[in-house]
Amino acid sequence: MSHHPGAGPTVYDPMTLPSDDNVDSYTFCVELKGNQWFLQKGKMIAYYGSMEFNGIGHGRLDRLVRTSFHSPLHASDWVVAEGSGKMLLADRAFDVNSYDLDDGNLTIRSGNLLAFQPSLALKQSIVPGFLTLIGTGKFVAASNGPVVFMEPPIRVDPQALVGWADCPSPCHHYDHGYMTGVMGGLRALTGLGGASGEEHQFEFVGAGTVLLQSSETLMAEQATGVLPPDAGVPGSGGAHTGPSQAGGTPRLPGQLGDLQRRFGL
Amino acid sequence: MAFREINSKMIEASVVPGQRLFSQRGAMLAYKGDVSFTPNMTGGQGGVMSMIGRRVANEDTPLMTVEGSGTVLFGHGGHHIQVINLAGDTLYVEADRLLAFEGTLQQGTMFLGSQGGVMGMVRGQISGQGLFTTTLKGHGSVAVMAHGGVFEVPITPQRPVHVDPQAYVAHHGDVRNKLSTALGWRDMVGRGSGEAFQLELSGSGAVYVQASEEKL
Secondary structure, eight states, rough: OOOOOTTTTTTOOOTTSSSSSEEEEEEEEEEEEEHHHHHETTTTOOOEEEEEETTTTSSGGGHHHHHHHHOGGGGGGEEEEEEEEEEEEEEEEEEEEEEEEEEEEEEEEEGGEEOOOOOOEEEOOSSTTTEEEEEEEEEHHHHOOOOEEEEESSSEEEGGEEEEEEOOEEEEEEOOOGGGGHHHHHHHHHHHHHSOOOOOOEESSSEEEEEESSOOOOOOOOOOOOOOTTTOOSOOOOOOOSSSSOOOOOOTTTOOOOOHHHOOO | OOEEETTTTTTEEEOTOOOOOEEEOOOOOEEEEEEEEEEEESSSSSOHHHHHHHHHHHHHOEEEEEEEEEEEOOOOOTOEEEEEEEEEEEEEEOOOGEEEEEETTTEEEEEEEGHHHHHHHHHHHHHOOEEEEEEEEEEEEEEEEEEEEEEEEEEEEEEEEOOOTTTEEEEEEEEEEEEEEEEOOHHHHTTOOOEEEEEEEEEEEEEEEESSSSOO
């Protein structure tokens, strides 16, 4: 991208547009040569050439859904692009990046995934609101601010987490050191002093990579589909075992609500 | 140097035992090591009197104390972050623009009326600073948030700098600022250029300007 001062904006044509690469930090260009890509609905902003955009699950695309799209329950949010040409993807001026998986797995927040090659299999993650991509291929994801890669062990603000690769599943971590002791008890009783807003993190350990966005402002969540109501499936709304967590007591002003209950105060 | 810029919207701070950091509540993105985040009731340094001072001055942004040993990543709301290193001079900045700062810095509150009297107060209203602003003095680093990128404009005695009050972020050094007006008859009949008020900074130091006229 040669950009001389005073030369005006760079003008692209079908020849100069990059192939499967970023045009700028907010736009990604996909080249189709008779192959297919999965896109989230509404993320294509322009295209050159002749392509077709089909909703998933219609007739001849049935097989594709079976092989690389394992959660038919949210398939209506996705379209298949096929044909030849170049297509531009963007999402509300968020930072866009592509990632290559080589016989790997990556779990990503559902709202951040924009597009992926059908050589990857998309599955619902056990963690509600996340999707897992498995296999070899390229996918495109958006984030609020550039993505930073970190290695475990690390604790992450839940809102800043974009996804993780090759990691064992994350767990919750609660910091409440300041809630103990005399001053902590006083704090919990009166509500004075407030909370730091950092009592709860996701903790990652083991080998792998954690993807963070540079802001704790979340992107709009994309429905991942309903889960079959089975016992033991997290987030399925199935049969609850054990005592119910949701208490019926109204929250008093100044109380820390859920935190208090979690810490057994 | 406690802060390292990872990209334009994220910084990495190293926390070592015995040295505390202050940061805006909820601005932590991730951390490694053994770090604790304690809500700071007094909203910064000093005792109860400083807290009352800040409450009165409406400069009491919720802060938390960061202690322990490890590294912490900070970012907030997708705003651009500028790290400013202070070497003994004073930084003037609005409290809600502070993302994080080192505990070695002296935090204070300044009445804008003490710098230019009534005109100082008018200036505060127009630039959105209010009647008070936060000062940080000493040796250490400050991470300041801005809407859009930030650039540093040096101020030398021969060359005063004029800044749009809405694009003003912070300044440091021995700088006097006053509001300069360029009101003409056009403004009176509602055909103004929209640039009737400017902040004139003179002396020696630097002013930080954001590439946007949107407040945080």
